[in-house]
Amino acid sequence: MVKAVVAGAAGGIGQPLSLLLKLSPLVDELVLYDVVNTPGVAADLSHISSNAKVGGYLPPDGGAKTAFKDADVIVIPAGIPRKPGMTRDDLFNINAGIVRGLIEVAAEVAPKAFILVISNPVNSTVPISAEVLKAKNVFNPQRLFGVTTLDIVRAETFVAEIAGKSNPQELTVPVIGGHSGETIVPLFSQVTPKVTIPDEKYDALVHRVQFGGDEVVKAKDGLGSATLSMAYAGYRFTEKLLKALKGAKGLVEPSYVYLPGIPGGKEIAEKVGVEFFSVPIELGPNGAEKAVDILGDLTAKEKTLLEAAIKGLKGNIEKGVTFANQPPQQK
Ligand SMILES: NC(=O)c1ccc[n+]([C@@H]2O[C@H](COP(=O)([O-])OP(=O)(O)OC[C@H]3O[C@@H](n4cnc5c(N)ncnc54)[C@H](O)[C@@H]3O)[C@@H](O)[C@H]2O)c1
Numbered sequence: 462m463v464k465a466v467v468a469g470a471a472g473g474i475g476q477p478l479s480l481l482l483k484l485s486p487l488v489d490e491l492v493l494y495d496v497v498n499t500p501g502v503a504a505d506l507s508h509i510s511s512n513a514k515v516g517g518y519l520p521p522d523g524g525a526k527t528a529f530k531d532a533d534v535i536v537i538p539a540g541i542p543r544k545p546g547m548t549r550d551d552l553f554n555i556n557a558g559i560v561r562g563l564i565e566v567a568a569e570v571a572p573k574a575f576i577l578v579i580s581n582p583v584n585s586t587v588p589i590s591a592e593v594l595k596a597k598n599v600f601n602p603q604r605l606f607g608v609t610t611l612d613i614v615r616a617e618t619f620v621a622e623i624a625g626k627s628n629p630q631e632l633t634v635p636v637i638g639g640h641s642g643e644t645i646v647p648l649f650s651q652v653t654p655k656v657t658i659p660d661e662k663y664d665a666l667v668h669r670v671q672f673g674g675d676e677v678v679k680a681k682d683g684l685g686s687a688t689l690s691m692a693y694a695g696y697r698f699t700e701k702l703l704k705a706l707k708g709a710k711g712l713v714e715p716s717y718v719y720l721p722g723i724p725g726g727k728e729i730a731e732k733v734g735v736e737f738f739s740v741p742i743e744l745g746p747n748g749a750e751k752a753v754d755i756l757g758d759l760t761a762k763e764k765t766l767l768e769a770a771i772k773g774l775k776g777n778i779e780k781g782v783t784f785a786n787q788p789p790q791q792k
């Protein structure tokens with residue numbers, strides 16, 4: 462029996478993500494938690510004739526505690542999205558507290574859950590989550606994932622356009638680092654099957670992958686950021702994880718994780734000089750089974766991108782860790 466929870470389920474990402482999870486044969490119980498509208502969204506989804514039973518909770522119905530109780534997987538897209546002109550870091554002041562609160566509850570009532578953090582700024586909300594879980598003595602790094610799949614999805618799409626591939630999903634495009642602007646590092650030299658990116662298109666392609674989120678924020682013109690592509694990406698990662706937990710082999714997807722806690726990750730963390738970092742992760746029955754080191758074969762341009770990413774990530778990580786460890790009165 463798999464119980465999956467979406468926290469922030471009534472939102473722009475939460476609703477389509479919940480729809481996709483409701484359609485999944487891998488989910489037996491789907492629980493929607495939000496501070497608004499979950500009874501309606503849950504009632505609506507519950508009429509779909511798929512396997513999963515659906516429940517919806519609001520704070521007065523027992524709230525996150527009831528919703529999260531004994532969950533196997535908790536996916537968190539709760540929090541505010543960007544408007545034009547904002548960076549993801551501008552969301553920190555509101556979203557850091559939201560994520561911390563939700564992780565505190567998860568630590569208490571679902572300490573073994575696999576937690577997938579979508580809420581931005583991911584570069585900081587994942588370190589916050591790790592610190593909260595550590596403080597409650599239930600941190601298992603193999604079970605905490607920052608969802609960076611949308612960067613990979615975008616990279617597949619944009620590379621396929623340039624390389625003239627009709628099916629982007631036939632491509633594997635590694636994207637490492639973090640999830641904002643120049644902390645996002647696409648490795649086009651390691652695309653499989655191999656593609657040739659013309660030199661004159663390289664910089665623009667890197668920029669498009671790094672700043673693809675801005676395209677959507679601008680086009681939505683004040684009404685939020687990517688929701689549908691993110692729901693797809695969040696579902697893709699969750700589905701892979703659920704399959705791997707059930708024993709499927711060979712499933713790999715990059716994710717922003719606490720590297721020192723994952724087999725193979727300590728050496729990568731030492732190389733990059735940060736502990737939270739996205740690399741391809743082999744998924745299996747324990748969650749993150751192995752961090753895959755693909756840093757050995759970088760081109761000169763990719764090395765430069767990586768340096769800039771690490772610089773940006775250091776500040777984002779420190780900010781999250783500091784926030785999570787503030788004494789209660791400052792929180
Ligand atoms: N990781 C990624 O690649 C990625 C991609 C897109 C968006 N995001 C981020 O995901 C987050 C959500 O985006 P969205 O477009 O769905 O926003 P949204 O405003 O449409 O939805 C957010 C939902 O969270 C709910 N919420 C707020 N506080 C909550 C709490 N304490 N507990 C439970 N629910 C709570 C809101 O009521 C709302 O329904 C944003 O931070 C956004 O930046 C991340």
Ligand SMILES: O=C(O)C[C@H](O)C(=O)O
Pocket residue numbers: 542543549581611673674675677678686687
């Ligand atoms: O751009 C955003 O703020 C949302 C998300 O992180 C994205 O990459 O689309």
